[in-house]
Every structure is written in C-alpha cells, then in structure tokens.
Amino acid sequence: MRIPLSAPDIHESDIEAVCRVLRSPQLSLGPKLEEFESAIASYNGAPDAVAVSSGTSGLHLCIRALGIGEGDEVLVPSFTFIAAANAILFEGARPVFVDVEPQTLNIDPAKIETAITPRTHAIMAVHTFGCPAEMSSILEIARGRGLLIIEDACEAIGAEYDKRKAGTIGDVGVFGFYPNKQITTGEGGAIVMRDSKLAGRLRTLRNQGRNSSSDWFDCSELGYNYRLSEMNCALGVEQMKRIDDVLSRREAVARSYHRRLSGNPNLVLPELGMPRHRISWFVYVVRLTSRFDREQRDRIWQEMRSRGIACGRYFAPIHLQPIYRAHAAHADLSNTEAIADRVLALPFFNRITESQIDEVCATLEKLAV
Numbered sequence: 401m402r403i404p405l406s407a408p409d410i411h412e413s414d415i416e417a418v419c420r421v422l423r424s425p426q427l428s429l430g431p432k433l434e435e436f437e438s439a440i441a442s443y444n445g446a447p448d449a450v451a452v453s454s455g456t457s458g459l460h461l462c463i464r465a466l467g468i469g470e471g472d473e474v475l476v477p478s479f480t481f482i483a484a485a486n487a488i489l490f491e492g493a494r495p496v497f498v499d500v501e502p503q504t505l506n507i508d509p510a511k512i513e514t515a516i517t518p519r520t521h522a523i524m525a526v527h528t529f530g531c532p533a534e535m536s537s538i539l540e541i542a543r544g545r546g547l548l549i550i551e552d553a554c555e556a557i558g559a560e561y562d563k564r565k566a567g568t569i570g571d572v573g574v575f576g577f578y579p580n581k582q583i584t585t586g587e588g589g590a591i592v593m594r595d596s597k598l599a600g601r602l603r604t605l606r607n608q609g610r611n612s613s614s615d616w617f618d619c620s621e622l623g624y625n626y627r628l629s630e631m632n633c634a635l636g637v638e639q640m641k642r643i644d645d646v647l648s649r650r651e652a653v654a655r656s657y658h659r660r661l662s663g664n665p666n667l668v669l670p671e672l673g674m675p676r677h678r679i680s681w682f683v684y685v686v687r688l689t690s691r692f693d694r695e696q697r698d699r700i701w702q703e704m705r706s707r708g709i710a711c712g713r714y715f716a717p718i719h720l721q722p723i724y725r726a727h728a729a730h731a732d733l734s735n736t737e738a739i740a741d742r743v744l745a746l747p748f749f750n751r752i753t754e755s756q757i758d759e760v761c762a763t764l765e766k767l768a769v
C-alpha cells in the first residue's frame with residue numbers, strides 16, 4: 401500500500417538500544433525488563449507493572465490471577481478485538497457480550513445492569529480505539545455489585561478519564577505494544593494493578609509458575625511462558641521516553657482528519673474531546689451514516705485499497721464469529737452490529753503527512769456518496 405494503515409515509528413536510538421542488548425550476555429529476564437516495567441509503572445502512577453509477551457497474554461494472566469474460571473461470567477463488549485473474549489474463554493469462564501454506546505463505541509453502562517447475573521464476576525472495560533470507557537458509571541456498578549474490573553487498555557496507553565490514567569482505574573489494566581500501537585515493543589504487553597501483591601503472582605504465572613524468589617525448579621502452580629525478551633524491553637524503554645511527543649503528534653493527526661472531514665454529511669467522525677476523557681489516539685475510525693450498508697462500506701474499502709490507501713474494517717463483532725455464536729443467543733447487540741457494518745479505519749501513524757491525509761480524505765469523499 402502506498403499509504404499504510406499503520407507504521408511503527410522506529411528511531412536510530414531504538415535500533416542502537418536493541419543492538420546493545422544483543423551484544424550483552426542477557427537476552428531475557430534482565431535489566432531492561434526491570435527498566436521497562438519501572439517506566440510503565442511510573443508513567444501511569446501505578447505501584448508496579450509486569451511486562452508480558454503480548455496484550456493477550458496479559459489479559460489471560462489477569463483472568464487467571466483474579467481467580468475467574470469455570471462457571472463465572474465476565475461482561476465484555478463484542479465490538480472489540482477478539483483477544484478480550486478469548487482471554488475469558490481460556491479459563492473456561494463465559495464472556496457475556498454487552499452492547500456499545502454509539503458516541504464512544506465503548507461498553508454501554510446502561511446495558512451492563514441488565515446483563516448481570518449471580519454468576520457475573522467481572523467487567524472487562526475495553527478503551528476502544530484509545531477512548532476511555534465511561535469509568536465512573538462502571539465503577540459505581542461494580543462497587544455496588546462486588547464485581548472486579550479488568551481494563552483492556554491495549555489500545556489506550558496514556559488515555560485518561562477524570563485525569564486518571566486508563567488501566568489504573570479498575571483492579572487491573574493491560575496495555576498492548578503490537579507494532580500498530582502508539583508505542584511498540586514488536587510484540588508485548590504490560591499489566592498494571594491496584595494491589596501490588598498481585599504483581600508477584602503475575603510474575604510467577606508469567607514464568608512457568610515459578611516462585612521468583614526461589615530455585616528455578618520450585619513451581620507452585622501451573623504457569624506459562626509469557627516472558628518479554630530483553631530486546632523487546634529495550635525497544636519499549638526507548639519508545640516510552642517519547643510517549644508524550646507521540647501522543648501529541650497523534651492528536652494533531654486526528655485533528656487534521658477532523659478539520660478535513662467535518663461537515664461531510666455522509667460521515668460520522670469520532671469525538672475529538674469530551675470533558676472527562678483524554679483520548680490516546682490509536683486509530684482514526686470514521687463511520688458511514690445509516691444510509692450506507694456493509695456492502696457499500698466494503699466496496700469503499702476495496703476502492704481505497706485499489707488506489708494504494710490501506711483502510712481497516714474494524715471491528716467485526718466477536719459474537720458473530722463462529723466460535724462465539726453460542727455465547728450471544730439472547731443478547732441485544734444492535735448498536736454493535738449497526739456500527740461494525742459502517743466503520744472504516746483510515747491510515748493513521750506518527751509520520752503521516754498533511755498531503756497524505758489530504759489524499760485519503762479526498763479519495764474517501766469521492767467514494768462515500
């Protein structure tokens with residue numbers, strides 16, 4: 401694609417930092433892991449952070465460490481990346497899909513109450529596309545019902561709700577660092593938690609169930625290899641040094657798109673700002689209005705691609721994926737389905753130029769009529 405959908409922003413200093421690790425004797429469980437975990441914890445004002453091999457493994461460890469399993473239900477939006485629901489299913493718990501609200505595309509607090517049953521254990525609040533979920537309502541519901549809150553902040557590092565960092569508002573929060581994210585470690589993730597004792601448990605589960613303070617073969621429970629290598633961590637340390645600049649740059653790109661597309665009667669644009677939210681721009685996703693259907697959206701997506709402009713059609717609702725159909729038998733997910741048919745993610749990366757933004761918008765406006 402001439403204009404990609406996303407692009408990692410790798411500096412010479414990133415490459416040098418990774419090469420320094422490669423020249424060292426320690427390629428895993430070394431000083432860069434500690435440095436990266438400290439950088440994530442201090443940036444988020446969290447007591448601790450545990451780096452893991454991916455956002456998915458981070459979510460899985462949270463479900464496991466919080467004791468959620470067979471017979472338990474976890475409320476989760478269907479309009480999100482499938483990893484959020486997979487992490488619940490890995491432990492034999494049941495994802496219960498809740499519809500989203502159309503302004504922020506996040507789980508609708510008004511619909512959470514009706515989805516709660518005696519088996520509900522937790523709410524997975526996903527901060528979709530970097531826009532924080534309505535955390536004050538979610539907290540109120542969770543406190544009133546004794547539910548845990550897991551924040552899937554994989555798309556939202558640096559986002560804030562009421563000046564609190566996404567990921568640090570619930571019981572645990574997970575960030576993802578796949579190459580399309582605001583900052584990347586290649587593959588990777590990190591967990592932040594309110595209860596610092598939980599960090600030790602997560603470190604044990606990350607490393608084959610091994611008790612980190614004792615002998616290598618002292619394993620007290622079933623664990624995984626969800627470690628993040630020193631090379632990944634070194635990249636993460638360098639990327640974290642620039643996070644403020646990265647988030648400002650991405651906000652400027654979002655503002656450019658907004659300026660260029662606002663007033664178009666065929667498009668619904670994402671909110672640039674809301675009083676309680678600070679968005680960490682992960683992607684810029686527009687919606688076609690209701691007079692378009694999925695076929696027309698797909699045609700526009702294809703036409704953009706044929707002109708060298710990569711676009712994304714996300715998300716496809718999780719409850720419509722064959723392995724999840726049985727989990728959504730009676731749920732009303734009408735907003736999810738209507739929105740998913742009409743979304744189009746536009747090329748969005750730190751180094752996108754004004755003329756590329758112009759070309760994307762001009763092409764889209766010509767096609768979406």
Ligand SMILES: Cc1ncc(COP(=O)(O)O)c(C=O)c1O
Nearest residue numbers: 454455456481483554555576578
């Ligand atoms: C909302 C959400 N949750 C979870 C994940 C999983 O992260 P990873 O791809 O690092 O496993 C992603 C990744 O893209 C995501 O967007």
